[in-house]
Amino acid sequence: FNPQGHDWLWPMVFVTVACGANSGFHALVSSGTTSKQLDNERFAKRIGYGGMVLEAVLAVMALLAVSAGLSASGLEAMLSKGGPGPIGAFGKGYGVLAAPILFDKGNLVAIMILNAFILTTLDTATRICRYLSEELFKIKNRFFATFVVVFTSGALALSGKWSDIWPLFGASNQLVAALTFVVVSSWLLCRGKSIRFTFFPAVFMLITSIGALLYQFLGFIKNNEILLATVSIALIILCFIMMFDVFSSIKRRRLKCEIP
Known part of the structure; x- marks a missing residue:
């Protein structure tokens, strides 16, 4: 569980791979954005599971690009200091794999795929941050809230200070996922339905996320x-x-569940 003196596999692997299989960011997206895009609530299951399957396909494509499209030495060179980094490695590897079909245009297609992914993620994240800010700070004007979010995010990005807090992203993201499980479990409980499919994952992710934060805390204090x-x-x-x-709220039986 502690390979070659690096971070422990548990709990760190669960807060490093912050994908849609279990992710607080995805929980916020699905509850605040995807739910409003459905023509019919019955479509939610197919869209939710379908999205996870497609994300798995994307993950396999990324693995193929950097493993089959590049040699071991080539990958190390791309990821070395001064190299093009992970994005460059994906673009080069995808270009090699797609060369029989796309010829020398594979790199450009790979970069377009990444750009589309990043831009839509930023757009969604901005919207989530905007309505969370409205709820937390009671902001009535959505345009003002959007301006505050974009201005603050831009200032943080341009200052370079974002890298100072980035190490906490994984643990905080999975902590939100754990709390999402708790909220869903409480809703199911007050509806008289089984909570075993959400309660046990909630307990596991709470222990894991808090454990990761404590583990990182000790490292931060040391440094x-x-x-x-x-x-x-x-x-x-x-x-x-x-x-x-x-x-x-559950204990006092004051939790109210309303079906929209």
Whole structure:
């Protein structure tokens, strides 16, 4: 569980692979964006599972691009310091694989695929951040809320300081996923339905995410990274506050579930 002195497989592997199989970001997207795009609620299951299957296909394509499209030495060169990095490796590998069909245009197609993926992700993330800001800070004007989100995000990106908080993305993302399981479990419970398919994953992901945050906290303290250590503890405290609120509501039987 601790290969060659690197990070422990548990809990770190579960907060490193932050894909749609279990992801707080995807939970926010599906609840706040995808749900509003459905013509019929019955389509949700096919779209949800279909999206996960397509994401798996994309993952296989990425693996093929960097494993079959590049040699081991070629991949190392692409990922080395001063090299084009993961995006360049995917583009080059995809270009090699697609050469019999796309000839020398495969690299361009790969970059277009990545651009489309990144742009749609940024657009969706901005919308999520906008309506979360409206709810948290009681902002009535959606245009003002959007401006604040875009301006703040742009300032953070251009300052280069985003890299200071990036190490906490995986753990915080999976913590939101765990809390999503808790919320869904509470809704199912008050509806008198079985919660075994959501409660046990909730417990596992809560333990894993909090464990990852504590593990990272110790590393941050060791490296004197006070900001990241503070944010780690703040996330854990906020998690327990929300858990207390949810379970208190269930215990007092004041949880209300309404079907739209």
